[in-house]
Amino acid sequence: MKSVGNKIQYFIDANLHADLHSLLLKKSPFPEVSMQELVQQIKGRKVAEKKFPFLNQENIIFPPNLNLEQASSQDTADFKKQFFKGKKFIDLTCGFGIDAYFLSQNFEEITLIEQNTELLDIVKHNWEVLDRKANFINQKLEDFLKNNKEHFDLIYLDPARRDNHNRKVFLLEDLSPNIIEIQEQLSDISPEILIKLSPLIDIQHLVYSLKNIYKIWIIAVKNEVKEVLVYLKKTENQPEISCINLQSSEPEFHFNLDDKKHCQSEFSAPKKYIYIPNNSVLKSGAFNLVSEKFGLRKLHQNTHIYTSEEKIEHFPGRIFETEEINSKAIKKGEQFNIITKNFPLKPEEIKKKHKIKDGGNHYLIAVKSLSGNHFLVGKLLD
Structure with missing residues (x-):
């Protein structure tokens, strides 16, 4: 679905509360757009209403369900942007571009890499609707890194968490790309690297496997852990870990790995x-x-x-x-x-x-x- 005409947009708006199963049994009123594509746009608007409300507007195009599921929420993406600024930002695994949209707001030049041609076309269209500019590059991350001569102030990437058989994977070495293998390459072109990982990633394995961890954020939304963020930057200090529960009034909890090494608990039966x-x-x-x-x-x-x-x-x-x-x-x-x-x-x-x-x-x-x-x-x- 390359564009949203006025009549198509009216149809989507008019059917936001329709029964989607019944719609799928009907013939599309538009010869150039299938009913499956129309229903996908209606589903996308429904997801956007809760997950990324800034996209819940006319003329935005939504990708297939899997891309919607894998995209960060507006809450977590907006949280990330407060820590980073500079001149040149690059997202090596753009996906649906939610994180890139927010993280790049404090940068002057934006480069988005995505190997899925149709998905990148959707992101490009949506950024035009949102009046945001970027360099859109349809290429595999590995090919880009092989030929790249530029330097960036911040690299962001969200490795794929599914293998060739579409099964979920959680170890760093099983992700695509393999962060352990390319971390030196990444450090050569940027002093700061931000990586989004599964909430199931093992924190100890993470600290053991990656070099130059400056900070780790464990981000929950309404008490459900959504992602683990790893910030790589050369440092002599032990990594700081920040525990965040968004959409709650609870305070953040910060510590570094040295803090917990020699701690001991005392025990008691329940008190008041x-x-x-x-x-x-x-x-x-x-x-x-x-x-x-x-x-x-x-x-x-x-x-x-x-x-x-x-x-x-x-x-x-x-x-x-x-x-x-x-x-x-x-x-x-x-x-x-x-x-x-x-x-x-x-x-x-x-x-x-x-x-x-x-x-x-x-x-x-x-x-x-x-x-x-x-x-x-x-x-x-x-």
């Missing part, structure tokens, strides 16, 4: 306040550091929940005021939001066993401490 770190903090693996930094006791070596008698402020996660109850005191038909951590029963099993319902304003927290299993009833604090 319970603290559950957000998932970006849990992904970092800094379990003992959380205990030491905030002066909290951990419940169990494998229960990454913390407790205190007095409330502490500015915790990067949820804080509950709780009291322990005997499981026999849980009344049939009561309503709870159920949380389990290192507990023999899953939430569904607890619901079934005690004949309780999901929801309401109170929480039932089932946890294991060194002294045994506990049921805690509490409220979430602001």
